[in-house]
Amino acid sequence: AMQFGAEGIGLCRTEHMFFAEDRLPIVQEMILANSIEEREKALAKLLPMQRSDFKGLFETMDGLPVTIRLLDPPLHEFLPKREELMVEIAIMKTKRTPKTTIAEKEMLLQRIEELHEINPMLGHRGCRLGIVFPEITRMQTRAIVEAACDLVKKGTKVVPEIMVPLVGISKEFTNQRELIVATAEQVMKKKGIAVEYLIGTMIELPRAVVVADQIAKEAEFFSFGTNDLTQTTYGFSRDDAGKFINYYRDNDIL
DSSP states (O other): OTTTTOOOEEEEETHHHHTSTTTHHHHHHHHHOSSHHHHHHHHHHHHHHHHHHHHHHHHHHTTSEEEEEOOOSOGGGGSOOHHHHHHHHHHHHHTTOOHHHHHHHHHHHHHHHHHOOSSGGGSSOTHHHHHHOHHHHHHHHHHHHHHHHHHHHTTOOOEEEEEEOSOOSHHHHHHHHHHHHHHHHHHHHHHTOOOOOEEEEEEOSHHHHHTHHHHHTTOSOEEEOHHHHHHHHHOOOTTTGGGTHHHHHHTTOO
């Protein structure tokens, strides 16, 4: 992309980093944690991996802006599929697999059931995750700012932009921004160096558009999630509308 003249990265989706083979079990450990202490233990394992990701990204971009979106999708996406797990447990029972192995799988199924949502795209995801599990936001912020500090010390110019996803209420943004600032200040104090960074959000909900003037008082940049905006404004699922949208075009409705 750099060779073709890219001027920065507009959207770095951090969840794709979590799907890596060596990381998925740790992410699952974090999701299945029964306490903040257990969750933080798993996040501590993810921290150096994330820091390494961002370091490589900043080095390659060499001073150009990089917009990093904090964890966005619902947590169930990182776990095995519910139906497949149910089948697996049923087969294990018929094969008389050891009870302890079955019990582990049943515990996993129970957690998947707890996380199961009817409308996950409108459910517990985006900034809502960071509000309920602030330790996730803290870990990602630490990884971003630590990577930036290490490179600035070496003389590399770094311009990180931290994006809070799925904000629809200005107080949601304020909640996450305060957490990010406190974590960043802590890291910079420890590292003995200051780095510039921006905190913004993605305008991807109709509600965010309506209160954009309020959010703009708090955010340092906006990005626009036009696909989500289209599907929540029209009520068209971007995954399914292809089956009928041509009829709208042919009948001059759209």
